[in-house]
Amino acid sequence: MRDWMRTFLVFCVLLGWSIMPINPQLLGKLEHSQKVLETPPSGHPTPAKLPSRNPTRSFWIDSSPDANPLARHGSQDPLPSKADVCIIGAGITGVGVAYHLIELLNNASLSVKHPLSIAILEARDFCSGATGRNGGHLTPAAFLEFAQRQALFDTVEAIKSYKFEQHTASLLVKIIEENGWASDVDLVEGGHINLLFTEKEAENAHKDFDTASQAQLNLDGVEWLSKEELEEEYGAPYSGFREPGNNVWPLKLVTKLYQHAQAHAGQYASLSLHTRTPVTAVTHETTDNSSTYTVVTNRGSISCSRVVHATNAYASYLLPFLAGPNGIIPTRGQVMATRASVGTDQIKIPSWSANEGFAYWFPRPVKHDTEKPLIIIGGGREAVGPRYELYVDDDSETHPLVGKVLREFLPSIFEGKYDPLSEPEMEWTGIMGFTKMGDPFVGSVADLLVADPNRELYKKQYIAAGYTGHGMPRAFGCAEVLAQMILAEISDKKWKEPDWLPQRYLTWNRRVE
Numbered sequence: 001m002r003d004w005m006r007t008f009l010v011f012c013v014l015l016g017w018s019i020m021p022i023n024p025q026l027l028g029k030l031e032h033s034q035k036v037l038e039t040p041p042s043g044h045p046t047p048a049k050l051p052s053r054n055p056t057r058s059f060w061i062d063s064s065p066d067a068n069p070l071a072r073h074g075s076q077d078p079l080p081s082k083a084d085v086c087i088i089g090a091g092i093t094g095v096g097v098a099y100h101l102i103e104l105l106n107n108a109s110l111s112v113k114h115p116l117s118i119a120i121l122e123a124r125d126f127c128s129g130a131t132g133r134n135g136g137h138l139t140p141a142a143f144l145e146f147a148q149r150q151a152l153f154d155t156v157e158a159i160k161s162y163k164f165e166q167h168t169a170s171l172l173v174k175i176i177e178e179n180g181w182a183s184d185v186d187l188v189e190g191g192h193i194n195l196l197f198t199e200k201e202a203e204n205a206h207k208d209f210d211t212a213s214q215a216q217l218n219l220d221g222v223e224w225l226s227k228e229e230l231e232e233e234y235g236a237p238y239s240g241f242r243e244p245g246n247n248v249w250p251l252k253l254v255t256k257l258y259q260h261a262q263a264h265a266g267q268y269a270s271l272s273l274h275t276r277t278p279v280t281a282v283t284h285e286t287t288d289n290s291s292t293y294t295v296v297t298n299r300g301s302i303s304c305s306r307v308v309h310a311t312n313a314y315a316s317y318l319l320p321f322l323a324g325p326n327g328i329i330p331t332r333g334q335v336m337a338t339r340a341s342v343g344t345d346q347i348k349i350p351s352w353s354a355n356e357g358f359a360y361w362f363p364r365p366v367k368h369d370t371e372k373p374l375i376i377i378g379g380g381r382e383a384v385g386p387r388y389e390l391y392v393d394d395d396s397e398t399h400p401l402v403g404k405v406l407r408e409f410l411p412s413i414f415e416g417k418y419d420p421l422s423e424p425e426m427e428w429t430g431i432m433g434f435t436k437m438g439d440p441f442v443g444s445v446a447d448l449l450v451a452d453p454n455r456e457l458y459k460k461q462y463i464a465a466g467y468t469g470h471g472m473p474r475a476f477g478c479a480e481v482l483a484q485m486i487l488a489e490i491s492d493k494k495w496k497e498p499d500w501l502p503q504r505y506l507t508w509n510r511r512v513e
């Protein structure tokens with residue numbers, strides 16, 4: 001991609017993620033933050049560290065003793081000596097790859113000679129990375145940023161951005177419903193309301209909607225809401241729009257997906273999970289007939305025919321060339337669980353975002369309408385310029401200034417519904433993986449290294465990472481793509497690209513060197 005385009009994209013990404021409300025003073029900061037994205041704190045790219053050993057306690061993981069039944073699964077068992085596919089990372093991507101491999105093996109007539117052995121290796125407890133610490137929204141983008149994407153890429157590619165997210169989110173909802181997991185994973189299909197704080201934001205949103213509509217993007221379920229309507233119905237004195245959206249308990253969903261994959265491995269696959277097993281290196285050996293990887297952990301090594309990097313923000317720890325602005329930038333997000341002062345009958349059930357998508361929140365389901373719900377709210381990074389928590393890979397602490405913004409946010413919008421003096425019941429951080437483009441890398445790692453003479457060594461190492469804080473409606477779809485690619489490679493067939501996949505996600509369309 002040309003440099004000007006890249007620079008413009010960075011600007012767009014930062015515009016989308018950094019600031020609210022936009023005012024001239026903050027725009028100065030925005031330009032500065034662009035330089036920050038280009039320049040890591042040390043002045044040169046530094047790979048991420050292994051995930052912190054003592055992360056903050058998140059609502060999803062730590063609010064009840066039985067929330068994470070797989071927390072330490074396999075942490076004491078001996079490691080297998082070899083596996084066909086070694087997946088590093090047990091978040092929605094890693095578990096998603098295992099799930100899709102097993103589903104595809106069960107449903108397709110692929111010529112896989114022996115049961116495929118799949119091992120998942122996780123540095124900490126099961127699903128204790130971003131997936132176990134996020135905001136819980138499973139909301140595909142409906143149309144925002146359509147005009148920019150159409151201008152930067154083309155109409156077909158712009159449409160795929162939304163088609164892909166709709167595919168991923170509706171597949172997850174379908175799996176949840178078909179298996180009867182909705183109440184186990186707290187699925188709420190309550191819609192998502194975006195508040196538009198400034199005239200400029202409203203103007204851009206309408207432009208995106210009109211351009212998307214002209215391009216015949218599916219806009220079913222999108223509804224514009226006036227300030228008066230939002231004020232009367234919810235007490236929010238801003239205009240906005242509603243789009244289809246869901247929220248879930250992400251850890252419980254990923255637990256169900258793992259258990260389902262394990263139960264359906266059947267005759268075609270075997271699946272094992274090894275938590276508390278940080279991978280410290282991946283090395284490569286070639287013999288006359290074949291080449292294999294050695295995945296080195298603190299509990300021994302596994303010989304693997306293929307490796308999947310499902311480590312998102314931490315990817316550059318094992319793949320150091322992904323450190324820095326062209327790769328995956330660890331970025332800390334903060335979330336808290338706070339109690340409303342009124343019942344759900346007055347809060348209602350939709351999920352929300354505001355601040356150009358920067359602040360996001362939703363009420364947890366309650367048994368009775370009059371019960372005061374717990375609200376999960378994330379965001380607030382705009383408080384910690386000039387770096388906005390970019391290049392921070394430590395989730396063992398919260399940031400007090402981000403916490404202050406989060407505490408003040410809801411009482412300042414919904415008068416009388418939140419007590420400005422009440423303290424959150426829990427507050428935590430997690431690490432997101434940002435990319436310059438805002439989109440993930442998906443495919444063989446070798447394709448990122450066009451000019452590297454050692455690129456062949458990475459051919460059977462795969463990656464899906466870099467969701468830039470918007471992974472729930474994307475990671476499971478990217479995992480599906482990796483599973484398809486791996487099975488095509490094993491069965492010596494050409495991988496057929498799904499028509500919903502944005503081209504720019506694919507590693508062979510991206511360069512990090």
Ligand SMILES: Cc1cc2nc3c(=O)[nH]c(=O)nc-3n(C[C@H](O)[C@H](O)[C@H](O)COP(=O)(O)OP(=O)(O)OC[C@H]3O[C@@H](n4cnc5c(N)ncnc54)[C@H](O)[C@@H]3O)c2cc1C
Nearest residue numbers: 089091092093123129130131134135137279333430471472
């Ligand atoms: C605070 C916060 C709020 C967010 N809110 C939302 C939201 O509301 N909606 C949304 O769509 N997205 C949200 N996101 C983004 C979303 O959570 C992520 O994009 C998604 O969970 C990424 O999933 P993953 O499986 O790729 O990564 P992760 O869930 O981070 O999993 C990666 C795993 O790899 C492990 N690992 C890393 N290195 C190694 C190693 N060397 N050896 C072994 N294991 C290793 C980690 O411990 C981790 O468990 C949020 C993220 C954060 C942090």
